[in-house]
Amino acid sequence: MVIHPHDLIEVSNLKYLSLNEDKEWVTASLRRTPFVVVRRADPSADGYIPVGVRGQERNQREAAFLDPKGVCQIVSPYAIAKRQMWNFLSTERRQQPVLQLMDVVAEMMADWRWGPAGSAGFEIATGCPAVKASSDLDLVIDGSEAIDYSTAEGLLRKLEQLDVRIDIQLEVKEGAYVLREILERRTSTVMLRTSSGPRLVRNPWQ
Incomplete structure (x- = not known):
């Protein structure tokens, strides 16, 4: 599986996402639109993909890591x-x-x-x-x-x-x-x- 920064990933199940902390807007956003964007960062030690979650507001951006098992589809720019x-x-x-x-x-x-x-x-x-x-x-x-x-x-x-x-x-x-x-x-x-x-x-x- 080849991924690059800016790629959008549809997440098959939110259980595959690793978040620093539970935020209400993050969960709501992912339930509404289960897509994350690949961040320009090194993968975690266990091979998780660095991603970001978008909220509806400009200041709502959350860093996370995604288990490759949770990749449903990838959409590149x-x-x-x-x-x-x-x-x-x-x-x-x-x-x-x-x-x-x-x-x-x-x-x-x-x-x-x-x-x-x-x-x-x-x-x-x-x-x-x-x-x-x-x-x-x-x-x-x-x-x-x-x-x-x-x-x-x-x-x-x-x-x-x-x-x-x-x-x-x-x-x-x-x-x-x-x-x-x-x-x-x-x-x-x-x-x-x-x-x-x-x-x-x-x-x-x-």
Whole structure:
């Protein structure tokens, strides 16, 4: 079983989740929508998957670990984009600014392996309302191969013309970079976000 940060996992039974403490909103959220998101952290000593639970409020985020036996299905951001799963949402929900833009974003990103993460990815994959009128759009791009900087700069310029703020993480084998930080870096190093914490590197594809 291969999983990556930002993947959404449907949990077959809540008994497979290990939580630091019982919180009423966590249980309620999981019963309503039994999905967790894979965190960028090392697995536990017994091989449990680091995941996070989303609540309805922005400050409701809970770290947990999931026994691999509890994995029912995995939905990656790339699968969401490939299948254009936002088309399965109700017409009413697609009026939200972030969701309204998905077809336009898909057209702009046609030459990339990409997908939505964050609240947009969660709502599109689960059907559970998570996006608000003020929500940003979080995207991930497959950065396993070195990107062409001028092409990436052109993409950012096009995305910046849209009516919502868009944040893009470039996923590589060792972790992730913020695309904007790579393109705008003013020093010889850039921040790589890894499962064991951030570190500065000189060449993103070394």
